[in-house]
Amino acid sequence: MECGHFLLMRHNPPYQDCGWVKSAQGRAQHLGDIEECISCDMPSLPQNICLVKKSEIYTHNTLPTKFFSEYEPKKEIWVKVLVTAGLAQFFIHTDPPKGFILDPMTFGVMCPGVSHSIKPSMGDINLCLEFYKSD
Numbered sequence: 001m002e003c004g005h006f007l008l009m010r011h012n013p014p015y016q017d018c019g020w021v022k023s024a025q026g027r028a029q030h031l032g033d034i035e036e037c038i039s040c041d042m043p044s045l046p047q048n049i050c051l052v053k054k055s056e057i058y059t060h061n062t063l064p065t066k067f068f069s070e071y072e073p074k075k076e077i078w079v080k081v082l083v084t085a086g087l088a089q090f091f092i093h094t095d096p097p098k099g100f101i102l103d104p105m106t107f108g109v110m111c112p113g114v115s116h117s118i119k120p121s122m123g124d125i126n127l128c129l130e131f132y133k134s135d
Helices: 024-029
Strands: 049-054 077-085 088-092 098-102 108-110 116-120 126-134
Touching: 077 088, 088 108, 108 116
Parallel strands: none
Antiparallel strands: 049 126, 077 108, 077 126, 088 098, 088 116
């Protein structure tokens, strides 16, 4: 990508329909496609924080509903959203809003004072939350 980050495109139906990655011709046709950079758009955890709590592993059925819409971490609390299986929709309610699909290779970051939401995507999911506090 122009920013220097890498983006791995996978064909993983029904989550990602990128059948064109299976052939050299298909990949060549998509060179130069404009894709948003998750690494640039996702907030980063600050360096001066320490882990204070780790949640249980939630599933599609056990993820608390408070995370489904406009959950805002408490002051000075940062939250790392780690998906260990499946896919999750992750939204940051800023202006303009940002949306991401989280998987075992891509984690989300919730910033203090900003509303976020997490929703399981299709199929089974396992995810946990790590809560950090500024030193």
